[in-house]
Amino acid sequence: MRLHYLQRSDPSQALESDSVMEAATIPGSLSPMSIATGAVNALFRFKPFFNFAASQAKSMIVKRGTEIGYPWAPELARLQLHDWPSELEAVQNQALTYPDYYLKPFHAYETGNLSWDAALEVELAAKSVHANVFDPERKKLDPNGDVRLRDGYHEKLLSMLKIRPTNILDIGCATGLSTFGLYEIFPGAQVVGVDLSPYFLSVANFWVKEKQSEEERIGAVEFLHAAGEDTGLPSGSLDLVSLSLVCHELPRSATKQIIEEAHRLLKQGGALAIMEMNPYSPLLQKMVNNIFAFTAFKSTEPYFDDYRTFCIEKAIEERGFQYPSQLECSPRHRTIVAHKK
Template sequence: MAIRQDTIWERFLSPVVRLLIDEQSLRRYAESVDWEKESANFRRDDVTIPSYYTSQNFHGIEGGYLNRSAAVSYDPITQYVVPPNETWVRQALIDAIRVQPRRILDLGCGTGSTTLMLKQAFPQAQVIGLDLSPYMLVRAEHKAQSANLDITWRHGNAEKTVFKDASFDLVTASLLFHETPPTVAQAILHESFRLLVEGGQVLILDGNQNTLRQLEWLNDVFEEPYIRDYAAGSLDASMGAAGFAAVQTQDVWWINQVTSGVKPILRENTIKISVGQYAPTTDTTIDNNDLEDFGSPAFGTKA
């Protein structure tokens, strides 16, 4: 497993972020959970963990996301590395939704921050969060319980889910594609196309590819093994290759972007979606240090 010990993150940024995080609360939370027992509630024997996921470290975490340390530390760290504000950035995906979904699938949901916001925005919809790490799903479930939100969490691979064709009105992915090789990202888009009903929408929130290409040094900040491939690509082109129509990308605070696509309706020649320049609609902040009593980083609530 390749480990880069000389990243800017390891040398400079990680120590700074650690000063901002309440590590004692994190430790108490981690020790209060029987991770193996709770992760077993999500773990599926028919899920094969791909090598690109197990052979690399992500964000300097040895072993990537397949351990409880990643589940505990992901939220507190992410709030400081998604500028200018994590909630505002995730809200951009919510604001770009142009369908009235009855069923929503959030791919690579991690600890569920965007998944919870989707359920809050569409309380009557069935919302499913899918992730390869059962440990991340444990944390996601704790957050959903704290926020009193009914969300289904599934252990699975976004490249090949077990769901039937045309099962969802909306498929989303937040901060996932920069952590996958290009062939995997394309496979996820093809799977998203299969899962959507005609007229259904896919939304991908991630780093701004134009910005990442212009500021090469940003790619050296964190231990992200696939980020250069992601930056060199075009999500618009990848969505078109997967069959999506009305593909548009909007900048989100220059550092990030939201890309939208629609599964064409066969009886219509074109589908148009009005996607304007992103403007924030919320002033909410995420308190990812609020872990007492299983507090929810997504909403700053207590159980």
């Protein structure tokens, strides 16, 4: 389904369009949404409450993973046998300084993405979290929900791209799920995955070796330990910059810096593509208005409020991209594509 209300057909209507979008997502000072949000945010500043909420969220993710046929214990036991310190040494950029926003708890992990627990469990967690993403009532679990979501992103991306990319950057690639996906839909392209976590990248390189042992040709995929805001890659060298489920994990200041970096890296006519939660979705707004669901979600996503109240389309256009095209790729997610002018 095309998100007509998110696209600008007449530039003269820009101010009205942007105002409507921001009004739809920024809570009013006396609205039930803002009261609930403020209460939850206040509670999360109380450490015991945060720890309790995070542990409950983690338990739910593990339980659901088992229910859909992805039990954590056997897979983790297999992965833990690997020589991870050597993988870390091979990929880690010792000179990298982590931004402050990255040194916070994420996804119910006290040390966030800078841990082996997070790196070894991220793909299992993705399958669990996305198991009900296509059910409006969030009750029916689909073991292939995560695959369907990513396939939906690729389908919508292909329909909106005006170019055939041969040099691609995947920002916030984690352990490479999104990176390998991009390589599959653009075979023969050079795909680089960038992430701030050397633990995630260690696992990504492990998957490269596993795929090569299974005789899959993925020689054109590589991983780089760097910040998405400052990759160090050459200007004007890329056809496509992709962010898959990254922006909701960032403060908007970092997202703006990444948009700036994407503009620098892309050739003229190149594309910035984003797959993310859709803050305009009635289903997502329903979750925000449910204090229990919102509390569970907030315990794992510290920057969600900043993301859902940020008009990212406007920021993309202001940096020198064409106004983004957008399509739904799930009842709760959207695909955004904008080409560099």
